[in-house]
Amino acid sequence: MDEFAKPAPGVVLLAAHPNWRESRVNRLLLDGARTLPWVQVRDLYASYPDYDIDVPAEQEAVAAASLVVLLHPVQWYSMPALMKLWLDEVLRYGWAYGPHGTALQGKDLWLVATTGGTEASYHPQGYNRYFFDAFLPPYEQTAALCGMRFLPPMLLHGAHRVSAEEIAAHVQTFTQRLGSYPDWPELEDMPACPACDVPQGDRPAVHDQAAAR
Template sequence: MSKPPQILILYAHPTPHHSRVNRRLAQAAAKLQNVKVHDLYELYPDFHIPVRREQALLQEADLIVFQHPVQWYSMPALLKQWVDSVFTPGWAYGPGGDALRGKDFWLVATLGGSERSYQPEGHNQRPFSAFLPPYQQTAELCGMRWLPPHLLFGAHQVNQQALAAYIDTYKKRLSRYPNWPELPAATATTTAPLTGT
């Protein structure tokens, strides 16, 4: 019997008690089998990150999820510090750095701005895809496969029905991984949108 795919969610929210969306996403994900929700701000409020422990968790995972509100068009500070500390040369990239090669990478992010605000004529003057290259290049450099992000625009104002649908889609995607329509069947058999809330 093959081992079920393992999912590691790097959850980073600086003020989770004020969260409208991310806290509920994390709670829903934590109830699923083979899913580990790793709450960085709860575990490392002093930003002191045990690198080897984090690397061991990553090595066990088939799908690595970054789940967070978008802050200043990027990830929260602790998640950036985590990447800087954990994705070391010779381990995550560079000569001999193949520990993450072949794993899947999925960005799950909430944005305070509406989808309209992420248009050339909108407040942010460009689509949100323009802010994704640092994430994509990180995945590429480490040999991970970039999966289409799961984004929620206007997270502060979204109605309860849309919010419930977003959370439900998240749960279904996690529970069905790697059997996603956009993933090649051959691969599936080997493994399975300013500040958001």
């Protein structure tokens, strides 16, 4: 089958930046993703300025994708608040995980993030005191709980100091990666996601959540 006959896998990109106008890097990554017609871009702060997330619409978008990309600046060693709320509200028990919660099983999750701190600052002797990997387990385990593979993240450290050329090269690598997914060499050897069964008593009952909608 030639390259052009291959159906493009669904890619949904969830982008969260509380202040796009001041963004040096994420804004350009977002612009790059928007040039790719098969990538569905969902700009969370633009869509939900009042934090009132349309859960069914978001669930429908991610359920249709093979790859879910999280794009954001690192804030307080984590994700911006609206992206966290997106996880809280969209990844429901009984839908994304737990009994019958299989909507995301077999999909891939890819974190694309920037930090203000340089790579050297993410070191036991640096002011951030930990290697950046130490901040990844919440993402990784969120993916695992939903039956998703957590792909190797794409990070740009020192976002305020890197040159315009470095940013341009980073954006180009990002769009190339989106273009070549799922033909990434490192995915061949990646193990399938481990099964993580959440016992009923560890979350509110599914019918209570349905009533709260």
